[in-house]
Amino acid sequence: GAVVSQHPSRVICKSGTSVKIECRSLDFQATTMFWYRQFPKKSLMLMATSNEGSKATYEQGVEKDKFLINHASLTLSTLTVTSAHPEDSSFYICSATRQGDGNEQYFGPGTRLTVT
Amino acid sequence: QQQVKQSPQSLIVQKGGISIINCAYENTAFDYFPWYQQFPGKGPALLIAIRPDVSEKKEGRFTISFNKSAKQFSLHIMDSQPGDSATYFCAAGDTDKLIFGTGTRLQVFP
Numbered sequence: 001g002a003v004v005s006q007h008p009s010r011v012i013c014k015s016g017t018s019v020k021i022e023c024r025s026l027d028f029q030a031t032t033m034f035w036y037r038q039f040p041k042k043s044l045m046l047m048a049t050s051n052e053g054s055k056a057t058y059e060q061g062v063e064k065d066k067f068l069i070n071h072a073s074l075t076l077s078t079l080t081v082t083s084a085h086p087e088d089s090s091f092y093i094c095s096a097t098r099q100g101d102g103n104e105q106y107f108g109p110g111t112r113l114t115v116t
Numbered sequence: 117q118q119q120v121k122q123s124p125q126s127l128i129v130q131k132g133g134i135s136i137i138n139c140a141y142e143n144t145a146f147d148y149f150p151w152y153q154q155f156p157g158k159g160p161a162l163l164i165a166i167r168p169d170v171s172e173k174k175e176g177r178f179t180i181s182f183n184k185s186a187k188q189f190s191l192h193i194m195d196s197q198p199g200d201s202a203t204y205f206c207a208a209g210d211t212d213k214l215i216f217g218t219g220t221r222l223q224v225f226p
Contacts, residue, residue: 004159006159034213034214041219041221042218042219043205043216043217043218043219044160044205044216045216046213046214046215049212049213091157093159093160095159102148102211103147103148103150103165103209103210103211103214104148104150104162104165105150105162105214106162107152107159107160107161107162108159109158109159110157110158110159112157
């Protein structure tokens with residue numbers, strides 16, 4: 001149990017366009033979802049935390065207007081990278097917590113974004 | 117107060133040997149200390165986690181040692197196998213967030 005999926009797994013987009021990444025908890029209702037960014041051979045950097053029906057909490061230095069997060073239901077959160085630029089190319093990973101499991105975060109498989 | 121320092125950056129171990137990765141945290145409010153394994157192009161997977169009320173936790177070949185007074189914790193992989201070759205991340209946090217260490221690339225040679 002506690003499976004998190006992401007779609008798409010890979011996406012290539014042109015500079016200036018927007019791209020949406022979905023994060024779903026498949027077999028549980030997620031109390032909280034997190035979005036991370038990971039550059040090659042680097043650590044995971046938390047971008048934002050979201051709870052269903054409320055505005056996301058962004059980490060310092062993360063542009064809210066560039067990385068739009070929508071958490072419309074207990075099983076779905078989306079990250080939209082607006083007006084993407086090559087420097088936004090990265091590996092984006094979401095995670096979710098499940099009620100009763102305390103702090104444990106269940107991670108998705110990640111989405112590789114390449115902006116050309 | 118939010119940093120988690122991890123060492124070594126890379127580690128080469130022979131098959132059957134013990135792999136040891138160390139982490140240190142700063143924020144004494146953290147109450148959850150997990151270790152994750154990540155293969156290239158994949159999301160991290162939880163290996164084992166510990167809370168500050170115990171000093172050691174063992175699951176199979178993986179053991180976490182925790183030193184609350186020193187604000188340090190470590191992962192020991194016993195009988196390391198080539199299939200253990202991956203990047204390992206420690207993390208520290210609470211119900212609000214996890215702060216990840218910088219990662220250790222482990223290579224286990226036959």
